[in-house]
Amino acid sequence: MTRTALETMTAILKDPKNIDHVRSLVTPDVTYVSLNYDDPDLKRVMPWCGTSRGPEAIVQTFLDVARYWSVDDFRIEAELDAGENAAIFGRFTYTSTVLSRTVTSPFSVFGRVKDGLCHYMQFMEDTFATTASFRSGGHWIIRSNPDGEQIEV
Numbered sequence: 001m002t003r004t005a006l007e008t009m010t011a012i013l014k015d016p017k018n019i020d021h022v023r024s025l026v027t028p029d030v031t032y033v034s035l036n037y038d039d040p041d042l043k044r045v046m047p048w049c050g051t052s053r054g055p056e057a058i059v060q061t062f063l064d065v066a067r068y069w070s071v072d073d074f075r076i077e078a079e080l081d082a083g084e085n086a087a088i089f090g091r092f093t094y095t096s097t098v099l100s101r102t103v104t105s106p107f108s109v110f111g112r113v114k115d116g117l118c119h120y121m122q123f124m125e126d127t128f129a130t131t132a133s134f135r136s137g138g139h140w141i142i143r144s145n146p147d148g149e150q151i152e153v
Helices: 005-014 019-023 040-045 055-068 127-132
Strands: 026-034 050-053 069-082 085-096 102-114 117-125
Touching (some): 005 085, 005 102, 026 055, 055 069, 117 127
16 A cells, blocks of 8 residues: 555654655655755755755655754654545754754654655755854844834844
8 A cells, every 4th residue: 555645754754864764755856845945044054954855855854954963853743634635733843063052843744645655845944044043143134124124134
């Protein structure tokens, strides 16, 4: 019997740093989107960001995350299964290894699965919060308010 989309996605998240395990759950050309499609500045901060292909990309992301942060908590809070699509929502708490800053972020994982194998996986989080765990100085002046007010972060 073939795994459902949700069973496949949940299985990937149970051991995402094990290449043999991940290979058994994804297509050889799986598309993996980590945090954005393509953002060169964010990629400088978190080299795994962007769109990549292959099971190695998924594994390398989780290996890198474990190098950049200690994973204090990773909790699944909701799961949705809709045919060939699955979504997993939760929260994690990370502490950056260089600055020892702790952040908690919601996350979501979306996957497309056919015949029990994931061919598309997208991982999203609060990148403003997670990137801030690396911030060692400086500030941003932000103008997002249409009424003209600006803030400093």
